[in-house]
Amino acid sequence: MFYQPKTVQEALDRKAELKERGTFIAGGTDIVVLMNHGKAAPENFIDLTHIPELRAIHRHNGTLELAGNVTYAQCGRLPVRCLAQASLSVGGPGIRELGTIAGNLATASPAGDGSVALLALDAEVELTSVRGARRLPLDKFFLSYRKTALAPDEMITKVLIPTNYRSDWLKNGKRGAMNISVVAAAVAITPQKQVRIALASVAATPIRCRQAEKFIARHGLGADAIRQAAELVRGEIKPITDHRASADYKTHLAGVMVRRLLENLVKE
Amino acid sequence: MKKPAKAKSTDGLWPLRFTLNGRKVSAKVQPTQTLLDFLRVEMGLTGTKGACLEGECGSCYVLVDGKPMNSCLMLAPQVQDRKVTTIEGFAHNQKLDVIQRKFVECGAVQCGYCTPGLVVAAKALLAENPHPTREQFLVGMEGNICRCTGYSQILRACKLAADEMGLKKK
Numbered sequence: 001m002f003y004q005p006k007t008v009q010e011a012l013d014r015k016a017e018l019k020e021r022g023t024f025i026a027g028g029t030d031i032v033v034l035m036n037h038g039k040a041a042p043e044n045f046i047d048l049t050h051i052p053e054l055r056a057i058h059r060h061n062g063t064l065e066l067a068g069n070v071t072y073a074q075c076g077r078l079p080v081r082c083l084a085q086a087s088l089s090v091g092g093p094g095i096r097e098l099g100t101i102a103g104n105l106a107t108a109s110p111a112g113d114g115s116v117a118l119l120a121l122d123a124e125v126e127l128t129s130v131r132g133a134r135r136l137p138l139d140k141f142f143l144s145y146r147k148t149a150l151a152p153d154e155m156i157t158k159v160l161i162p163t164n165y166r167s168d169w170l171k172n173g174k175r176g177a178m179n180i181s182v183v184a185a186a187v188a189i190t191p192q193k194q195v196r197i198a199l200a201s202v203a204a205t206p207i208r209c210r211q212a213e214k215f216i217a218r219h220g221l222g223a224d225a226i227r228q229a230a231e232l233v234r235g236e237i238k239p240i241t242d243h244r245a246s247a248d249y250k251t252h253l254a255g256v257m258v259r260r261l262l263e264n265l266v267k268e
Numbered sequence: 269m270k271k272p273a274k275a276k277s278t279d280g281l282w283p284l285r286f287t288l289n290g291r292k293v294s295a296k297v298q299p300t301q302t303l304l305d306f307l308r309v310e311m312g313l314t315g316t317k318g319a320c321l322e323g324e325c326g327s328c329y330v331l332v333d334g335k336p337m338n339s340c341l342m343l344a345p346q347v348q349d350r351k352v353t354t355i356e357g358f359a360h361n362q363k364l365d366v367i368q369r370k371f372v373e374c375g376a377v378q379c380g381y382c383t384p385g386l387v388v389a390a391k392a393l394l395a396e397n398p399h400p401t402r403e404q405f406l407v408g409m410e411g412n413i414c415r416c417t418g419y420s421q422i423l424r425a426c427k428l429a430a431d432e433m434g435l436k437k438k
Contacts, residue, residue: 002282002299002345025343029323032302032341036321041300049346073335092411093389094338095323177410178324 004047008054008128012155014046016130019152022046026069027098029091030107048155059163066159068102075101075114082167082186086117089171092178102156105138108146108205111181113171115142115206119198120186121165126158133157142205164191168264170257174244182245185257189265195221197229201244202237202254209233212258221266230259282345288313289357297344304328306344307354315355315384326412329385330354336392336411355384358391367391367429376425378416386412390426398434400426 003022005011015022023042025031026049035041048054054069057078064078073096075087090096090113104114105125115138123138127150138159141149150156167188173179184200195216197209212232219225239250281296288311297306304321307313307330317327321340328340331353358365364372367390377383386409393400393408400408405426414422 001280002343004345004348025346028341028343028346029338032343033322035300036302036340045299045343047343047346050348088407091323092326093392093408094326094329094336094411095341097332097335097337098323098341177407178413 001044002047003045004050006050008051008155008157011046011048011051012128012130012153015155016153018044018046024048024106024155026100026103027071027095029095029099029103030109054157062163064161064163066101066161068156068158069100070159072096072099072101072104072114080117080121080161080163080165080167082120082169082188083114083117083161085169086113086171086184086186089113089169089179089184095178101159105141105156105159106148106150108142108148110145110203110205111184111201112206113181113184113200116184116198116200117167117169117186118159118161119206119208120167120188120196121161122188122190122196124160125156126160127151127154128157129153129155135160139208142207145204162190165189165196166265166268168261170261172253172257180244183239183250183253183257185254185261187258187261187265195262195265197233197258199233199237199254199258202239202250204238207237209236209258211236216262221262223263226259226262226266229262230255233258284345284348286347286349287351289353299343299345301344302340303330303342303344303347303352304339307339307352313354313356317381317384319381324413325382325385326389327382327385329388329412331388331392334392334395336389338411353388355387358387365391366432367394367426370425370429370432371422374421374425374428376418376421378414378418382412382414382416386414386422390429394426394430394433398437399430402427 022044025045054067056067058065072087072090078084104112124135165188169186171184172182181201186198188196200206212229215229234251234255239247241247282299284297285294304318319325319327323338323341329336330339367387
């Protein structure tokens with residue numbers, strides 16, 4: 001069956017009824033690829049593309065509230081550097097019109113471009129079901145490879161990000177466009193000068209590099225401290241060797257990218 | 269006015285209603301059929317191509333409410349009540365769209381398989397940004413692959429189309 005609710009409430013009611021037997025679809029940039037390559041379609045689709053409230057962007061006291069179906073094209077125009085840059089690095093124009101921020105989180109790819117930017121920004125997700133809404137820091141949302149904290153009746157209704165972080169972003173891939181990352185990295189500095197470091201494609205989920213962050217909190221952002229923090233990053237990650245690159249190369253790359261990002265943030 | 273379609277299909281088929289190249293279309297569709305398949309197989313509009321079927325190549329681009337989208341990644345019911353323009357909707361009264369004409373004049377067509385997608389991408393780009401820089405062209409067309417690799421003629425065609433469209437507006 002195919003359902004096309006017009007409101008979030010209608011979608012949540014349907015999801016509560018179907019639970020695991022109901023699959024949300026928005027941009028389709030993951031699930032339809034799998035179907036095109038022979039995977040059976042889910043038993044029931046709940047299409048979220050006709051719910052106008054899920055496309056809204058609001059600003060409240062320094063927080064941006066992105067509704068779940070805000071697209072990469074929309075994110076690319078936001079005044080939040082690492083998220084805008086990450087979003088513009090996704091696919092091409094067609095993919096950016098289709099792909100949504102909640103979809104990128106829910107699919108929980110280790111290479112999620114949106115995810116890594118949002119992790120560096122201390123983003124929170126709002127998970128809503130007929131039982132009510134709850135908020136979760138994004139790094140509590142990714143549980144393990146392709147596993148998230150979403151309950152079978154829940155939807156990602158909002159992503160909340162601060163607007164007062166300074167941030168930056170780098171992605172290394174095989175090509176200039178339509179590019180899944182070999183390694184992607186985002187860094188951000190809070191107004192209290194705390195540094196956040198997030199990486200994608202170096203572990204089972206996009207991750208924060210807590211040891212390196214703590215080291216910087218103690219030792220600052222001098223040239224030596226940055227080099228040592230980059231070294232800690234290399235120790236914190238567990239990339240795998242795959243068709244994109246070897247684990248060793250990704251490890252090396254992650255350190256270089258974090259060092260460059262931190263050096264640039266200091267210079268600015 | 270017909271009754272609006274129910275938000276639920278009853279016989280497993282979806283009562284699709286949308287605007288295709290300026291005409292209202294109603295059809296019963298398998299909800300798991302991609303928009304690409306629907307356009308080619310059910311509507312007979314084979315200008316839109318399928319190649320990679322995973323959003324990498326852009327040969328399946330169509331405009332949905334004016335935005336470029338990969339029709340191979342959309343399910344047909346997702347364009348309910350939307351306006352879809354395929355390459356067949358570009359020419360009017362036997363006259364090619366300026367982008368199509370410049371593609372012909374510049375020899376920006378080799379095997380032709382990527383061409384409809386590229387024309388759609390260029391249309392979307394120029395609608396949003398009538399005077400793109402070379403860099404903006406490259407970003408606007410980055411979702412399309414030409415395996416004949418005739419990119420310089422393609423870029424030239426887009427540039428000349430932008431120039432001509434700009435002249436007409438003045």
